[in-house]
Amino acid sequence: MTADHARKTARHGDKERQIVVSVRFPEPLLQKVNAFAAVVGESANAVIREAVEAHINTQVHSPEFQQQSQDYLRRAQEQVAVLGGEDALVASAAS
Missing domain, CATH: 4.10.910 (30s ribosomal protein s13; domain 2)
Structure with missing residues (x-):
């Protein structure tokens, strides 16, 4: 990804610049993400970001x-x- 593209994908007003990435999910897993997000009232993006953060935080201490x-x-x-x-x-x- 170019720096120019990263700048264009950053959200204005966010504390941290956010960069758009593409991730492939098996359909059943994506369905689970979307269902979970709907139940807890968050976006699928937020659920995925939180899950990745939690996973990394757990793993680095193992x-x-x-x-x-x-x-x-x-x-x-x-x-x-x-x-x-x-x-x-x-x-x-x-x-």
Whole structure:
């Protein structure tokens, strides 16, 4: 998405700029989202945003995510070391 498009899709007056994204849902799941939204009196967009936020907040505190983040950092350091040659590899191993 271009920055120009993002600016055009931002809502004026919102605290935070909102960017339009496209997400594909299986029809039965989208029906559940819409039904839930109707019952609680919110938009489907609000339900989806709240669900994603809650999911991320829960997951980042899990032991599995903590391990995955450490693995990710290790892999990233290995990639940087490859780019920097042996000097970077030694520095990466020391940290």
